[in-house]
Each structure stands twice: as C-alpha cells, then as structure tokens.
Amino acid sequence: MSKPGQQVISRLRQMILSGELASGQRLAEIPTAEQLGVSRTPVRIAFRTLEQEGLLTKLTGRGYIVRQVTQAEISGSIEVRGVLEGLAARQAAENTLSAEQTDELLRLLKQGDSLFEKGHINEQDLAIYHDMNQRFHQIIIEASLNSAIAEALSRNEHLPFASVNALAFDQNNLAKEYRRFNFAHMQHHAVFDAIQNGQGSRAEAIMREHANATHGYAKTFSQMEESGEKIHILNNVSAST
Template structure:
C-alpha cells in the first residue's frame, strides 16, 4: 500500500474509533472519497483492508457497514499485545540491547519526565506523548530481533485502542488523563530498569502489566463513562 493509501486507511480507522463513522453506518466509496478529498482507488483498497481487519462488513449490495467492536474484543487484543510485547522485552534483555537502543529509551524517559513535570497535560503534550511512547515500544520490539513478534503485532493491532500507535484521551477530564498517562510513563521507567539490569523475566512481566494498564486501572485512576464528545484519538503510521 502506498503512503497515500496508508494515510487514507489510518484516517478511516480513526473515524471508526472515535465514532465519526458509528457502528451500523453504511459507507460507500464515492461519498467517503469526496469527504476525504481523495480518489476512489485508495478508499476501495482501505475498505478491503478494513473488512479483513473486521472493522467493516460487506453488505449484500455494494458498499460496507461499520461493524460494532465489543469491549471484550478490544480487551482480548490488548492482552495478546501484552504477551507479545512481554516476550519482546524478555528477548531484548537476554540478547542485549545496542547502545543506540539504550540511548533511545533513555531519551524517551527524559522527554516524558519533562512533559509530566508541569503537572498537567495539553493537547500538544498528548501528541508528544504519543510519539515518544510509540518510539519506546518500537525500540524494545526491534531490540528483540524477532521478526515474528512484529508480524504478529501488526495483525493484532488493527482494533481501535489495541495498538500502541493509537491512543485515546478525554479532553473533558485532562486531570484524570494526567494521572493515567503519568502512571504509564512511570511503568516505562521500571521496564527500562529491568532491561538495563538484565532481568528478562521481570521485564516480560512488567511489559505485560503495562499493556493491560489502560484497561485494568481505569477505575482506580479516574474513569470516564462512555465516549464523550471531546474524546480524541491520536493515530500515526508505525
């Protein structure tokens, strides 16, 4: 898929994730192409990919319908991501990370420390968090030197909120979101500590817990009910 086509696919995934294309809505090539200001070809390819991923269902007639994704499906995908990223963390620890990878992880930690030191988050901070969070995770995955993990993650991570390349936050509760993402960043610190000290089993366990934190600690850290209008999704290409 071309870069242009990838951007169309990511845009449509985001529209489904944030409810702009709600479950049950019928979507067709021409209206979506006009809405996005693109030709029909990348939309057609994106629809096929989204059907394979389970986000769209092809109707009896021409066109597709947005499929409802249950919380259980998302939770299952996040659990699988935790297992895969945990394995990556253990392998990276056992095989040893390069000086470049270590410096990258340290840079992510330093960037996060500066971001959270203010005591609050802005929309721009969330963009920055998304970028260094993705860099932290991808560095560990790459350091595992196991291509099968990366391939498995790419197949698992298409569901909304299941991938590290996509984060969601509630703009109506930025105080609660500060607590949630600061907690996640503190987990980055202890994951790095385990990797840096050669504690493979500990790194694996911490990374699995880290992947599940978004779901497991919702009630502890200040949940929001439902999907508020100001709920924002940030997604990038991996």
C-alpha cells in the same frame, strides 16, 4: 502524519468510545471534516487507519460504516499484545541493549519527563506522546532480536485497540487522562530499568502490565454493555505524526 492528523484520529476514537458515533453509522469525508473543523486529507487518512484497526468497514461505494465491536474482542486483542510485548522485553533483557538503543531509550524517557512535569496534558501533548510511545515500544521489539514477535504483532494490530498506536483521549476529563498517560510513562521507566539490568522476568511482567493500561477501553465498553448503550468503534486512523 501531521499533528492535526493525529488529533483527528484520537478524536474519532474517543467519539466511538463515548457513543457519539454509533455502530452502523455511515461516515463520509466532507461532513466529518466539517464537523471536526479540518480539511478532508487528515479525515481520509484517519478513516483508512481506523479501517486497518478494525473499527470501520469500507462501503462498496463511497464512505465507511462504524463497525460494532465487543468488550471481549478488545480485551482479547490487548491481552495478546501484552503477551507478545512482554516476551520482547524479556528477550531484550537477555540479549542486552546496544549503546545506540540505550541512548535512544534514555532520550525518549527524558522527553516524556519534560512532557509530564507541567502537571497536565492536552491534544498536542498526546501527539508528542504517540510518537514517543511508538518508538519506545519499537526499540524493545527490535532489541528482542525475534522477528516472529513483530510479525505476530502486525497481525494482531488489525483488531480493535490492539495497536500501541490506538490512543483515545477524553477531552472532558483531562485530569484523569494526565494520570493515565503519566503512569504509562512511569512504566516505561520501570521496564527500561529491568531490561538494562538484565532482569528478564521483571521486564516481561512490567510490559504485560503496561498493556493492561489499555484495558480502560475494554472497561468502557463493558460499562456501556451493562447500561444497554450501543457499542461502536471506528477502524484504523493512521496515528503517526
């Protein structure tokens, strides 16, 4: 997907997290495209992606409705992803990375270093990070040589914010977002080091902790519940660039 398409996905997710899009709210392509200042195509793709993620429900006629999602639902799906990706990292360490996998992971880490060295992040950076992050995780899953992990992750990705692609970006707190994504990138360095050195238990622990970075979403919903605010989440918006 194009970078504008990825930005539309991220923006819609953040609108859900912030409460700007309420549960039960109906969404249509044209007004949403006008609101975001984009064409209908990226909005259409975003709606489909968010539906797959369990954030939106397609109406019988035309359009979608924002689905209500609980903090417990998000936490549970993220925890399952952490367990599965932790297992993948451990088995990748036990199997030993191929030369091609090692080279590509090193390239991705270097790309991330360049992305974060300027000390801030924006929506364009997020689109780059999305692709980089997606491929990094995919290589580790492939290196596990365990097809059951990929199949289980595929099923789990239909739950809210369970997918590694389900990134949201708070434009109102760029300093915090920079720290969050930069820390996640440092975890990439750590898990690569563990896998490359055959440290299966360490690799598994780091990868499981890596998934916890997404728990920030769950905490957001928990705070909204405590304050009595409505919780709303959109279903999948395709995030590939």
